[in-house]
Amino acid sequence: MSFPFDAILFDCDGVLVDSEVVGLEDAAAYLSGHGFAWTTEDFIRRFSGMRYDRFAAGLREAYGQILGRDADEREFEELIDGLIETRRAKRHTMTLVTGTEDLLRMVQGLPGVRIAVASSSGQAFLDDKIDRYGLRPVFGQHVYSADHVSHGKPAPDIFLFAATRLGVAAERCLVIEDSAHGVAAGVAAEATVWGFTGGGHCLPDHAEALIDAGAERVFATHEQLTDEFTNLLSRREAAT
Template sequence: MVKAIIFDCDGVLVDSEIVGLDDVVVYLAEHGFEWDAKHLISTFTGMRDDVFSAALRAEYERILGRPASDAEAHALFEGLVDKRRAKRDTLQPVPGAEKSVRAVKALDGIRTAVASSSRMVYLDRKLKHCGLWDYFAPDVYSAEAVAHGKPAPDIFLYTAERIGIDPADCLVIEDAHHGVAAAKAAGMAVWGFTGGGHCFEGHGETLSEAGAARVVEHHDVLAAMLGQIDRQ
């Protein structure tokens, strides 16, 4: 029996994963990386900043052929972040996101929350910018509040505790295989979502392989499915 729907933010509600992506690929290429957009998305989407930064540093050291100094690693990561920030004015909600949220809000006795790898300050800005904050507040939770980021289950277990719902009664909507794995590890049901602008060919198969019970391609479909969730 589903008693709560927990949405990831980036790539499910807010189409942020695609923002500045091409510029990031160019930036990394200038530093010797051979990562294309698909590799970045398939490998790192859903990771908390510290996990991604560590992976970035490890690859940079392989390219350099020596350990990177803290200053070099910091400069590389901040340069990448700056490329994305430069395009933040292009941020939009994932098409139809509000429709899915409204469908859940119309149900009786179903809690809603957001559980994201993003820092709280960015969650606040993105959800408010896209007109979605008021649907969830105050139940918007960042992985910076827990010890381990996705694919560890910490953020989902923390969210379930805060909203007072048993993890087994939660359904998670996720666009990243790290997030799917985290939800599964938390003992929650999880559906994959591929309606974000960053979802390349094969993205749905990756989510299924990670453990998503269903994969939904658009919020029009997701809204219809969620609108029936209390009858399943």
């Protein structure tokens, strides 16, 4: 029995770095001041895992509904710039998701398995998080942002791109994702997708949403993922 995957592709936000939850309450309060009736849960359900362009398009459409007309460029830029700054004001509260370091140490020991980050974040912001939390030695140059591709999640582009850069077939990749948009992207890439609900933003029905989007399995902690990889490796070694 061979190990079932040639590569593991990790989303970053909400999987490795607990960043999705950062500033959400402040963001909801900010939007409330501009006529939005969204809770933090609404924000998560609408936008978690989306690339900036899709997020901006969705926000613009919702703002137009509030205004009863299309928002002009100036007022929309003011809205979205203020929202981004509101969330970034809390970026000092970001941490690694509990168990990330142990999981990555284990994954690095999997024979013949390559690893990469495949994220919806802009490359500059992604690189900052990878470097800030000491993950660069783990992934090296294989840290890929949706800036590299034409279409963001839920399109499969970023996972296909990362698989190509690793030199493996997408069908032989395992994707670890925390968002329904990301799961859908992995499924569209014909990868195996496992959902993850260990981020601080995950809602009580988050696992159900990931299964509905196509995740084969869902893990609540990195300890569970580490145990599963250990089991897969043990079965491989027992069969050889």
